Amino acid sequence: MCLAALLLTAALAGCGSTKKGEDKAPPGPAVDPNQKYTVVHWQHHSDARQKMVQQFAEAFMKEHSNITVQIESIPQADYWNKLVTTVASGQGPDVFQIPAGKAVEFIASGQVQPISQKVLAQDKVQKEFMASTLDPFSSQGKIYGLPTDVQTIILIYNKDLFKAAGLDPNVPPKNWDEVLSFAKKITKIGADGKMTVSGLGLGGYHPVVNTLMYQAGLKDTIDSKGNFAFAADAAALEAFKWYCDLTTVHKVYDPKFGSRWTGFRAGTVGMVFSHPAMMGNFKLTAPTVNWGVSEVPEYKGNRTNVVTSWGYVISKKANADVATMWMDYLTNEAAQKKWTAETGELPARTKLLDDADLTKDPNIKIAFESLKKAKPSRFTDPAYEPLIQKAWNMVLLEGKSPADALKWAEDQMNAEKKKKGM
Amino acid sequence: MYQTGAARARPAPRRSLLDSFGGPKVAPFIFIAPAVFFFLAVTIVPALMGFPLSFSRWNLLGAKAFIGLDNFREILTDPMFWKTLRNTGVYTLVGVPIEVALALGVALLLNRDDLPLKNLFRTVYFLPVITSTVAAVFIWEWLYHPNFGLFNYVLGKVGIDPLPWLTHPKTAMMSMIIYVVWKGLGYRTVIFLAGLQGIPKETQEAAVVDGANTWQRFWHVTLPLLRATTFLNVLTATIGSLMDFSVSYLMVGPLDSTTLVVKYIYETAFKTLRMGYASAMAMVLFAIVMLITFIQWKARKELTYD
Numbered sequence: 001m002c003l004a005a006l007l008l009t010a011a012l013a014g015c016g017s018t019k020k021g022e023d024k025a026p027p028g029p030a031v032d033p034n035q036k037y038t039v040v041h042w043q044h045h046s047d048a049r050q051k052m053v054q055q056f057a058e059a060f061m062k063e064h065s066n067i068t069v070q071i072e073s074i075p076q077a078d079y080w081n082k083l084v085t086t087v088a089s090g091q092g093p094d095v096f097q098i099p100a101g102k103a104v105e106f107i108a109s110g111q112v113q114p115i116s117q118k119v120l121a122q123d124k125v126q127k128e129f130m131a132s133t134l135d136p137f138s139s140q141g142k143i144y145g146l147p148t149d150v151q152t153i154i155l156i157y158n159k160d161l162f163k164a165a166g167l168d169p170n171v172p173p174k175n176w177d178e179v180l181s182f183a184k185k186i187t188k189i190g191a192d193g194k195m196t197v198s199g200l201g202l203g204g205y206h207p208v209v210n211t212l213m214y215q216a217g218l219k220d221t222i223d224s225k226g227n228f229a230f231a232a233d234a235a236a237l238e239a240f241k242w243y244c245d246l247t248t249v250h251k252v253y254d255p256k257f258g259s260r261w262t263g264f265r266a267g268t269v270g271m272v273f274s275h276p277a278m279m280g281n282f283k284l285t286a287p288t289v290n291w292g293v294s295e296v297p298e299y300k301g302n303r304t305n306v307v308t309s310w311g312y313v314i315s316k317k318a319n320a321d322v323a324t325m326w327m328d329y330l331t332n333e334a335a336q337k338k339w340t341a342e343t344g345e346l347p348a349r350t351k352l353l354d355d356a357d358l359t360k361d362p363n364i365k366i367a368f369e370s371l372k373k374a375k376p377s378r379f380t381d382p383a384y385e386p387l388i389q390k391a392w393n394m395v396l397l398e399g400k401s402p403a404d405a406l407k408w409a410e411d412q413m414n415a416e417k418k419k420k421g422m
Numbered sequence: 423m424y425q426t427g428a429a430r431a432r433p434a435p436r437r438s439l440l441d442s443f444g445g446p447k448v449a450p451f452i453f454i455a456p457a458v459f460f461f462l463a464v465t466i467v468p469a470l471m472g473f474p475l476s477f478s479r480w481n482l483l484g485a486k487a488f489i490g491l492d493n494f495r496e497i498l499t500d501p502m503f504w505k506t507l508r509n510t511g512v513y514t515l516v517g518v519p520i521e522v523a524l525a526l527g528v529a530l531l532l533n534r535d536d537l538p539l540k541n542l543f544r545t546v547y548f549l550p551v552i553t554s555t556v557a558a559v560f561i562w563e564w565l566y567h568p569n570f571g572l573f574n575y576v577l578g579k580v581g582i583d584p585l586p587w588l589t590h591p592k593t594a595m596m597s598m599i600i601y602v603v604w605k606g607l608g609y610r611t612v613i614f615l616a617g618l619q620g621i622p623k624e625t626q627e628a629a630v631v632d633g634a635n636t637w638q639r640f641w642h643v644t645l646p647l648l649r650a651t652t653f654l655n656v657l658t659a660t661i662g663s664l665m666d667f668s669v670s671y672l673m674v675g676p677l678d679s680t681t682l683v684v685k686y687i688y689e690t691a692f693k694t695l696r697m698g699y700a701s702a703m704a705m706v707l708f709a710i711v712m713l714i715t716f717i718q719w720k721a722r723k724e725l726t727y728d
Contacts, residue, residue: 258568398677
């Protein structure tokens with residue numbers, strides 16, 4: 001859910017230097033300056049992130065000459081297997097990334113420890129970070145991680161296809177009705193019946209479906225006991241049905257058309273619901289596509305969308321004070337500003353959402369606006385993630401009703417939850 | 423010439439390399455020790471460790487909890503396990519006979535004395551075997567593209583409606599089997615070629631003298647003498663299919679239509695972190711593979727000339 005460089009202006013803060021008097025840790029003894037420490041840091045790899053975190057590490061080590069930070073950047077395909085097996089063996093890193101959806105399991109198992117209050121006061125963290133990004137890493141009044149790789153849902157559209165369809169390329173759809181009518185105008189079917197241009201690329205991606213459910217009025221995907229409970233909600237069903245109908249009834253997308261990303265890059269998909277990180281990706285992989293960005297079109301006056309993230313946590317075997325110092329450095333205001341500028345991933349600090357430098361770019365500003373309206377997703381555990389897409393495929397390929405498919409997804413999620421003993 | 427006693431004393435025999443390793447009785451074990459140790463460490467020991475784990479609940483992060491036969495009971499009612507086992511069964515029962523039969527046909531052709539550019543053809547047929555699986559799957563996914571792929575283009579040219587290939591549950595498994603047959607054909611062919619070249623030419627000549635035609639020579643002479651080779655190919659192809667992971671992992675059809683049981687075990691272990699349940703499924707799969715192998719081994723005595 002992360003990745004790809006977003007190159008913006010070069011006039012950004014220097015390499016991870018903490019601004020004096022703003023994001024510094026509260027005073028008090030934290031670590032002994034005469035003792036040597038090592039922090040082993042693992043993250044899943046992207047070129048832009050690795051380079052940047054390495055720079056942060058070098059700057060951090062200059063400021064703290066008694067602390068060595070060893071960075072290991074692991075390809076995403078291998079990251080999870082390597083992480084859980086080494087953590088289980090007790091040999092794992094001191095600081096590592098986990099997806100927000102996995103935090104509750106790591107916290108419950110005792111494999112991670114809370115951030116050090118000596119280094120970073122909890123109420124300061126709660127004041128400075130967005131609640132939607134911090135909540136997954138909080139448990140029983142303690143904070144176990146600091147968020148990173150924050151992503152929401154926005155709409156990216158092809159301005160040239162808009163023009164070709166007689167639409168104003170600078171006016172994206174405002175609401176669901178316009179999404180549908182624009183998509184119908186953009187969609188082209190050849191004489192042989194094959195789709196040549198899709199008005200709206202779809203994939204059954206759970207943050208997108210979740211976004212639509214919230215917009216339709218669903219309050220939460222879980223009930224007061226923590227069980228998944230969305231299938232019987234009229235708003236959730238309305239949203240899921242609308243999403244399915246885009247393909248089955250209105251035919252603005254065809255599963256045979258292929259990947260929506262490949263199609264967008266090839267200039268054959270008019271609109272896609274997307275993470276902001278794809279802006280950086282498209283700059284590199286779709287240089288010929290003239291694209292624009294908007295927040296998700298509203299429904300019933302609602303532009304709520306879903307935030308997903310990873311976070312840095314501290315292993316139970318690590319020195320919490322040293323690890324927290326490093327994590328604080330990695331997520332301070334200057335670092336997050338640089339992070340956003342160079343990777344396209346959104347900041348988790350509330351103050352940065354109105355930062356003048358970052359919001360100079362209108363696309364970044366739109367992404368920030370989406371973050372202000374975002375709610376956390378409950379579907380980010382790997383056990384739950386594919387189930388919404390499967391439900392969608394059941395409707396498209398097996399003719400199941402949206403209500404039955406959604407109920408199936410809910411039952412499967414609760415079954416998986418029960419199997420985990422949660 | 424008469425030699426003195428001193429001259430008659432023979433120099434001490436030079437110590438051979440074999441002697442340095444303990445002599446002919448001990449040396450073989452020393453030479454195979456590293457490979458055996460490696461095999462034990464990465465295959466046998468983890469497999470044995472999986473057995474007690476199959477009676478536990480463990481998410482890798484917390485402590486293990488003994489739960490008796492609960493995991494095995496869950497397997498009985500897990501629709502996903504049975505679906506992936508069914509997928510694996512279809513994959514094996516359809517893919518193996520096709521691959522073996524085609525390989526035999528290709529080997530018979532490549533064994534002909536009058537075939538021009540024989541070595542070139544042998545290389546061409548073996549190339550898929552040594553091609554990276556990731557690269558090959560990537561290319562085949564494009565070949566299978568319903569709108570822009572080569573296969574539907576060719577089908578269209580001969581008046582056949584396009585197929586959804588990997589984008590529909592009804593055709594995704596067939597698509598995967600076609601790919602796997604292409605990928606493994608060269609390897610099976612080489613095995614058959616070795617078997618064919620082990621058949622004495624005199625037996626064929628004798629059959630010709632007796633008036634047998636081509637088909638009769640193949641059915642009554644060649645095929646029976648290839649039984650051991652055929653058995654080897656069928657046995658190894660069956661075990662390989664039952665244990666296949668990489669193709670299922672890379673070539674993904676919708677609604678788990680191409681998910682094989684080993685992939686489901688892997689995802690249960692490493693995505694949903696249910697190591698105990700995954701181990702239990704692995705034990706069940708092991709038992710199934712052993713049973714099938716046992717049956718085939720017993721049948722071998724009936725079918726081969728040992």
